[in-house]
Amino acid sequence: MLRRARLLAVLGFLIAGGIGIISSTQTWITVQRADTEQPLLVAGADALALLAPLSLAVLALGAAMSIAGRLLRYVFAVLGGAGAIVLILGTLPILSGAPLAAVAPALTEATGLSGDKALGSIVTALEPTAWVTAALVAWIVLLLASVFVLGTAHRWKSGGRRYEQPGAAHHEHTGPLDPIDSWDELSHGTDPTGPSR
Structure with a gap:
C-alpha cells in the first residue's frame, strides 16, 4: 500500500478540492420566503465565502504534492488539514440548520432588505441541499488524506x-x-x- 501512498494522498486532495469547486456553483440552501412563492436558491460560494478560494488552494496543494520533496509534503499536509478544519467548521452549521447569516447577502440582493429582523420576517424556511453533505464528506476526506500524508510521507519514493x-x-x-x-x-x-x- 505504501507504494501507492502518494497517489492516494494526491487523489484525496484533488477529489476534495474538485468537489469543493463544483459545489461552490451549486445550490447549497433553498430559502422559502413569505413574500413570494418563488424560493431563493443560494449557491455554495454565497453561503460560505471561503469555499471557492480554499477549494482552489486544496487543488493546488494536491497537484504540487505529486512532485514535492519530503519537507514540503509535511507542509502541504498541515495546510490541507487546517483548510479541512476551517471548511468543516463552516459547513456544519449550514447542514445542521442553515443560519440566516449564510443567506443574508443573497437575500439582501434579491429583496433590497437588510438586517436580521427585516430578513427574518420574510424567511419561512432555510433548507440545505445534498451539496452541503457532499462538501462535508469531501472535507472529511481531505482531513483524512492530510493525516495520511503526515503518517506516511517519510516513506514515499522520491519524485524521480x-x-x-x-x-x-x-x-x-x-x-x-x-x-x-x-x-x-x-x-x-x-x-x-x-x-x-
Whole structure:
C-alpha cells in the first residue's frame, strides 16, 4: 500500500478540492420566503465565502504534492488539514440548520432588505441541499488524506529524476546517450556532442 501512498494522498486532495469547486456553483440552501412563492436558491460560494478560494488552494496543494520533496509534503499536509478544519467548521452549521447569516447577502440582493429582523420576517424556511453533505464528506476526506500524508510521507519514493535539482544527481555518462539523456545533459549545461563524447 505504501507504494501507492502518494497517489492516494494526491487523489484525496484533488477529489476534495474538485468537489469543493463544483459545489461552490451549486445550490447549497433553498430559502422559502413569505413574500413570494418563488424560493431563493443560494449557491455554495454565497453561503460560505471561503469555499471557492480554499477549494482552489486544496487543488493546488494536491497537484504540487505529486512532485514535492519530503519537507514540503509535511507542509502541504498541515495546510490541507487546517483548510479541512476551517471548511468543516463552516459547513456544519449550514447542514445542521442553515443560519440566516449564510443567506443574508443573497437575500439582501434579491429583496433590497437588510438586517436580521427585516430578513427574518420574510424567511419561512432555510433548507440545505445534498451539496452541503457532499462538501462535508469531501472535507472529511481531505482531513483524512492530510493525516495520511503526515503518517506516511517519510516513506514515499522520491519524485524521480526529472524533478531533481540540476546537478544534485547529475553525473557524467560514459556510454552512448539516448535522446532523453541528451536533453538532460543540455539542461545541465553540458554539450552531449562535445569532444568528450
